[in-house]
Amino acid sequence: MTSRRFNSTDPDLDQLYHDLSEQQLQPLWEMRGLLTPTPKVRSVPHRWSAKELRSLGERAGELVPIDRGGDRRVLACANPGLDGAPYAASTLWAAVQFLGAHEVAPAHRHTPAALRFVLEGEGVWTLVDGDPLAMSAGDLILTPSWRFHEHHNSTEQPMLWMDVLDLPVVAALEAVFFEEGPTEEVERLTAPVSRSERHYGGAGLLPPPGQRAQPRHSPLLAYRWAETDRALDRRLEVTGADAATMTYVDPTRGTDVMPTMRCEAHRVRAGTRSPRSRQTGSRVATVFRGSGAAVVGDQRFDLAPGDIIAIPSWTSWQLEAHDQLDMFSTSDAPVLDALGLYREEECP
Amino acid sequence: MTSRRFNSTDPDLDQLYHDLSEQQLQPLWEMRGLLTPTPKVRSVPHRWSAKELRSLGERAGELVPIDRGGDRRVLACANPGLDGAPYAASTLWAAVQFLGAHEVAPAHRHTPAALRFVLEGEGVWTLVDGDPLAMSAGDLILTPSWRFHEHHNSTEQPMLWMDVLDLPVVAALEAVFFEEGPTEEVERLTAPVSRSERHYGGAGLLPPPGQRAQPRHSPLLAYRWAETDRALDRRLEVTGADAATMTYVDPTRGTDVMPTMRCEAHRVRAGTRSPRSRQTGSRVATVFRGSGAAVVGDQRFDLAPGDIIAIPSWTSWQLEAHDQLDMFSTSDAPVLDALGLYREEECP
Amino acid sequence: MTSRRFNSTDPDLDQLYHDLSEQQLQPLWEMRGLLTPTPKVRSVPHRWSAKELRSLGERAGELVPIDRGGDRRVLACANPGLDGAPYAASTLWAAVQFLGAHEVAPAHRHTPAALRFVLEGEGVWTLVDGDPLAMSAGDLILTPSWRFHEHHNSTEQPMLWMDVLDLPVVAALEAVFFEEGPTEEVERLTAPVSRSERHYGGAGLLPPPGQRAQPRHSPLLAYRWAETDRALDRRLEVTGADAATMTYVDPTRGTDVMPTMRCEAHRVRAGTRSPRSRQTGSRVATVFRGSGAAVVGDQRFDLAPGDIIAIPSWTSWQLEAHDQLDMFSTSDAPVLDALGLYREEECP
Amino acid sequence: MTSRRFNSTDPDLDQLYHDLSEQQLQPLWEMRGLLTPTPKVRSVPHRWSAKELRSLGERAGELVPIDRGGDRRVLACANPGLDGAPYAASTLWAAVQFLGAHEVAPAHRHTPAALRFVLEGEGVWTLVDGDPLAMSAGDLILTPSWRFHEHHNSTEQPMLWMDVLDLPVVAALEAVFFEEGPTEEVERLTAPVSRSERHYGGAGLLPPPGQRAQPRHSPLLAYRWAETDRALDRRLEVTGADAATMTYVDPTRGTDVMPTMRCEAHRVRAGTRSPRSRQTGSRVATVFRGSGAAVVGDQRFDLAPGDIIAIPSWTSWQLEAHDQLDMFSTSDAPVLDALGLYREEECP
Structure with a gap:
């Protein structure tokens, strides 16, 4: 049981501080930095290089087996x-997950929500409560809070994707629950189109109101790159701007796909740049296609496909495209928005 | 100024009834049929034959010009x-609208909301607040409340579609407003894809929250048959049922496309039938493809493409498919639902 | 089966009109008045005088018994x-209901929603699904859609109140259902405070979220005059205006008390007048206390306590107070609002 | 720049771990305790004694002035x-704030939201954006996110209340903003009833929909003990239970008073106890009146008026009343609820 002690050169005050400490109390007037004019941000801008991620992932694939003792091969x-x-x-x-040829990452579930953005390859399946979701380059796959999920690779090739979880938020709220799935041999289900997509994947069409699932997250669990690609193109056409952002949404409500994470696809035309802005809340992003650079705060990172970058809260950022640049990002904007704490501003 | 007089053989009562009438009052205890065990329904089941609609439409096309004095050629x-x-x-x-080769139905707007379901043909454009929406067979086109809209036919062929409006509801609520559009020559805009579809037509993707239009209706104004066709197929696959219904929705909220009308696409597999059910509220439907029959209350109507049927409130209905039957229907379900008056039941 | 026939002096057109009529079709271009620049309003401004209502109610009380054959003594x-x-x-x-000494109006329920505003007296109880709601002058009592309700007068005095129902809307939507209550002798329940008020009557306090009823209407069923009086006073104080309006709300959502009717209390300071305005939708109002006049459209009605007035759609209205004037009104604004048809404007 | 290094006795693995560390990466399979079966909870059950809080507050009052350098005298x-x-x-x-006779705590605002629960006394005013809110024993006063607020004590007596803030959540989300108010001499406004209460304090009555403020928090900023007391009494009457909880709500929406904190009043009848339960999320509570005990997890704390207790996440708790026990509590339930992380269960 720790008790923080403040000190004073005034003996009466010092005695008060001693007595406060005895009672697990602290004097506000001696504290610094609790209420700062702008947010105190702990993370720093950073880039993880795709080349290193891939090479270290492969080495882990050789050295580390997947089994109950170590459910996931994740960096x-x-x-x-x-x-x-x-x-x-x-x-x-944020992490990269490496799944070797014919490997299976067994089923479990947890209250932290996860999403997977596939950087390259195909032939891996994520099962969410038994619904098999094919994973191919550019796809976004949701494994929402407290849904059983497992992955299996039915090919001869290893595969690598980016995981993003809201774990820091759920841990800070002390609401992490975890459960392993049934231990019997998993059935390696596949299907050309998931149930989730057959019910909820139509643009502008849904099952009748009384027949819709109403989970706290999108009932559509897979978002395919072809659709994202087309939506970005059309958005650029209709706005005439240099850069476009589209938000992945729950088709039954138009809200973010999960209550804790906003997913967005960004496209910047070759030779142009996106607006410079900053928001409260953290963001991680990965390059899907193209090349360019990201200026985050006062740092500049060259970007290649598969690179992951961290954009801290209230830190300005801007993308520059050499070739047309396509980027996927996840932020905690829905959390800040739900709590009335979201702020955004353009930066000069 | 009419004043309804009740009568009684009791002279005191009769005098009271006379005096009530003088004061524009009526005795509830003499009224019958105000509060009935089940709804008193005025419309009757009916079918309008496609063959007659087309032939009469063509005759009207020859005899009746479109101009300011008679805005629309509508039966x-x-x-x-x-x-x-x-x-x-x-x-x-519900009506069929007939637009001859190179004709233009000039711009106007009204608080009653309208929708157009195209039964055959292509090459006609509906402009909604200046956004050109191509019309092709199977498409649903919205012209929501108080939006300027006009139609122009850029082809050599006349074209025919079904109009549905919530006019009886808006008139009963005494909320009809109407305004003609600018009288200058309309610009005959066309575009391969409407602005509405470029912004809002992606499945599971929308512009960022702060950049979305927030009208009282779907900002997506055109729903294409190819998408509807695919959604019905996938729904049949995933449910394994004989019949599927999909609801057209506002992609920004998952709600009905307009606050007064629910639009639905129905498909019944060849040789099977849909469940028999009834709902409060009225419905009109039209056959898009296939053949079969509709049993509405105790009447049976054979169905061919282009036929329009009326399904009155609280009247059971069921579809039978000879060939695979595709039907489009509109109901006032959102009105009943918003007011807490929607009831639905399966019928044996 | 009626079929409306249009006529033309052009024989070809006339033949077309004949053939349309045969097919239950009508030519839009021959219709007048369907889409009017502003609403076509059927009701007219009118006042029913309290003096007449009371005197005719008393005569009905003498002549007409309440029993199953004539559930309610209503003008x-x-x-x-x-x-x-x-x-x-x-x-x-809108109507006045007259309940004699020791009379009971037996239980029934119907989908049209009703409300009661008590003009004078006390000692009558309305039971809503068995919850006894005392009725005293100035109180608003709700009997929402499809809730069993009955009235009993436990005093030696007859009592009179105003009923308002959304019946015309529910009938137009063909959604009227009606059911009589159990025929056994009703239990004449009373209670100093209703269950509804004990659960939901606290200002700014509700049962925990998981323990709240979630009907389509306010779970608070009685609104007491003392609270209304105080709210009007405070509103006048804080705005400094001549007139105040307060809206009765569902305390669990802040919405209108029932999905079809908005209830409002109006107070105009002695010697002043309210703003002149008009809205889409109908309104009925009754004077609770004070005297003055209402100018509705181009008519002027002197007002005394108990008078009922009708304010038609899109018709301007204004209140003038001699003494401080307190008025209760009900409108169909929630219906128009839900359907995107509500318009309001100040009138010069 | 810290980089965490994992170790292995396998030299290949150890080299991998070294290289991961160089790249700011960590091997998931070596981590323990990230995804725990139930939440890992850092806070412990604790009680701060009213007697100590008051005595230490008084000593601070003597030793520590309030001025710009130390805005608030808070333990x-x-x-x-x-x-x-x-x-x-x-x-x-959670903290106790001590404001001496005639002292003024000057205006500032911050994104963390705060509330004040008054344990004893009267005659202090909190101004929120210039609206003067009287503070008396048992009252709850809100100073929501980013609203200027100040306190002034117009009496000869010092006063003490409990502050609760969502600061840990806002800090974890890196969204703390702070701003001092105007430096000129504050006007020491008072008013018998705040503007906030005059607009929004009526039970079941609100200004018309178009005239309501729509902040992200309750526009009602003061909740008076008399109303809370009555609501608890009525709730006990109508449920017949031993213990009652009422939730303070935003009267315009029925939601929690602020997006991050749920406020509740609890009453346990003398000689009885509340149900034993646990929830995800943290709670702090203070005794307003009565005596008894709280069993939190496996600890038992005797309770007297003014005691503050901490109830950690997913920790069972139960109240025991000797005399009738009234307690006020605040939890982060709205945060957990908004994010889909709220769980609750009865404990045997």
């Missing part, structure tokens, strides 16, 4: 500002 | 139960 | 513009 | 489980 991005905590940004976990 | 379905009122069902206007 | 206000229909305005039923 | 409860962090529980700040 967690650890932001240098977070004192060794395994988080890519203050409120977001 | 209104008049339900035989409604004493000559020009409504297909108690709360819905 | 319905019949707007002179509605061709004898028993509605006070196009979309609202 | 922060520091939970012994939190390693010296000044938080009463993992996600809640």
Whole structure:
């Protein structure tokens, strides 16, 4: 039981501080930095290089088996500002997951929500409560809070994707629950189109109101790159701007796909740049296609496909495209928005 | 100024009834049929034959010009139960509209909301507040409340589609407003894809929250048959049922496309039938493809493409498919739902 | 089966009109008045005098018994513009109900929603699904859609109140259902405070979220005059205006008390007047206390306590107070609002 | 820049771990305790004694002035489980604030939201954006996110209340903003009833929909003990239970008073106890009247008026009343609820 002691050169005050400490109390007037004019941000801008992620992932694939004792072969991005905590940004976990040929990552579920963005390859399946979701390059796959999920690779090739979780938020709220799935041999289900997509994947069409599932997250669990690609193109056409952002949404409500994470696809036309802006809340992003650079705060990172970057809270950022640049990002904006704490501003 | 007089053989009562009438009052205890065990329904089941609609439409095309004095060449379905009122069902206007080669139906707007379901053909454009929406067979086109809209036919062929309006509801609420558009020559805009579809047509993707239009209706104004066709197929696959219904929705909220009308696409597999059910509220429907029959209350109507049927409130209905049957329907379900008056039941 | 026939002096057109009529079709271009620049309003401004209502109510009390054959002793206000229909305005039923000493109006329920505003007296109880609600002067009592309700007068004095129902709307939507209550002798329950008020009557306090009823209407069923009086006073104080309006709300959502009717209390300071405005939708109002006048459209009605007035759609209205004037009104604004048809404007 | 290094006795693995560390990556399979079966909770059950709080507050009053350099004379409860962090529980700040005779705590605003629960006394005013809110024993006063607020004591007596803030959550989300108010001499406004209460304090009555403020928090800023007392009494009457809880709500929406904190009043009848339950999320509570005990997890705390207790996440708790026990509590339930992380269960 720790009790923090303040000190004073005034003996009466010092005695008061001693007595406060005895009672597990602290004097507000001696504290600094509790209420700062702008946010005190712990994470720093950072880039994890795709080349290193891939090479280290492959080495892990050779050295580390997947089994009950070590469910997932995952390399967690650890932001240098977070004192060794395994988080890519203050409120977001980001990692690359490496699944070898014919490997199976067994079923479990947890209250932290996860999403997977596939950087390359195909032929891996994520089962969410038994619904098989094919994973191919550019796809976004949701494994929402407390849904059983497992992955299996039915090909001869290893595969690598980015995981993002809201784990830091759920841990800070002390609401982490975890459960392993049934231990019997998993059935390696596949299907050309998931149930989730057959019910909820139509643009502008849904099952009748009384027949819709009403979970706290999108009942559509897979978002395919072809659709994202087309939506970005059309958005650029209709706005005439240099850069477009589209938000992935729950088709039954138009809200963010999960209550804790906003997913967005960004496209910047070759030779142009996106507006420079900043928001409260953390963001992690990965390059899907193209090349260019990201200016985050006062740092500049060259970008290649598969690179992961961390954009801390209230830190300005801007994308520059050499070739047309396509980027996927996840932020905790829905959390800040739900709590009335979201702020955004353009930066000069 | 009419004043209804009740009568009684009791002279005191009769005098009271006389005095009530003088004061514009009526005795509840003498009224019958105000509060009935189940709804008193005025419309009757009816079918308007596609063959007649087309032939009469063509004759009207020859005889009746379109101009400011007669904005639209429209044949209104008049339900035989409604004493000559020009409504297909108690709360819905339905009609076929005939637009000749190179004709233009000039711009206007009104608080009653309208929708257009295209039965055949292509090459006609509906402009909604200047956004050109191509019209092709199977498409649903919205012209929501108080939006300027006009139609122009850029082809050599006349074209025919079904209009549905919530006019009876808006008139009963005494909230009809109407305004003609600018009188200058309309610009005959076309575009391969409407602005509405470029912004809002992606499945599971929307512009960022702060950049979305927030009208009282779907900002997506055109729903294409290819998408509807695919959604019905996938729904049949995933449910394994004989019949599927999909609801057209506002992609920003998952709600009905307009606050007064629910639009639905129905598909019944060849040789099977849909469940028999009834709902409060009126419905009009039209056959898009296939053949079969509709049993509405105790009547049976054979169905061919282009036929329009009226399904009155609280009247059971069921579809039978010979070939695979595709039907489009509109109901006032959102009105009943918003007011807490929607009831639905399966019928044995 | 009626079929409306249009005529033309052009023989070809006339033949077309004949053939359309045969097919239950009507030519839009021959219709007038369907889409009017502003609403076509059927009801007219009208006042029913309290003096007459009371005197005729008393005579009915002597002549007409209450029993199963004639559930309620009600005098319905019949707007002179509605061709004898028993509605006070196009979309609202209003009436006075007269309950004699020791009489009981037995239980029934119906989908049309009702409310009671008590003009004078006390000692009558309305039971809503068995919850006894005391009725005293100035109180608003709700009997929402499809809730069993009955009234019993436990005093030696007859009592009179105003009923308002959304019956015209529910009838137009063909969604009227009605059911009598159990025929056994009703239990004449009373209670100093209703269950509804004990659960939901606290200002700014509710049962925990998981323990709240979630009907489609306010779970608070009685609104007491003392609270209304205080709220009007405070509103006048804080705005400094001559007139105040407060809206009765569902305390669990802040919405209108029932999905079809908005209830409002109005107070105009002695010697002043309220702003002149008009809205889409109908309104009926009754004077609770004070005297003055209402100018409705181009008519002027002197006002005394108990008078009922009808304010038609899109018709300007203004209150003038001699003494401080307190008025209760009900409108169909929630219906128009839900359907995107509500308009309001100040009138010069 | 810290980089956490994992180790292995397998030299290949150890080299991998070294290389991961170089790249700011960490191997998930070596981490323990990230995804725990039930929440890992850092705060511990604790009680701060009213007697000590009052005596230490008075000593601080003598020794510590209030001025710009030290805005508030506040003793922060520091939970012994939190390693010296000044938080009463993992996600809640709780403190006692001591304001001497005629002192003024000057205006500032911050994104963390605050509330004040008055334990004893009267005659202090909190101004929120210039609206003067009287503070008396048992009252709840809100100073929501980013509203200027100040306190002034117009009496000869010092006064003491409990502050609760969502600071740990806002800090974890890196969204703290702070701003001092205008430096000119504050006007020491008072008013018998605040503007906030005059507009929004009526039970079941609100200004018309178009005239309501729509902040992200309750526009009603003061909740008076008399109303709370009555609501608790009525709730006990109508449920017949031993214990009652009422939730303070935003009267315009029925939601929690602020997006981050749920406020509740609890009453336990003399000689009985409340149900034993646990929830995800933290709670702090203070005794207003009565005596008894709280059993939190496996600890038991005797309770007297003014005691503050911390109830950690997913820790069972139960109240026992000797005399009738009235308690006020604040939890982060709205945060957990908004994010889909709220769980609750009865404990045997």
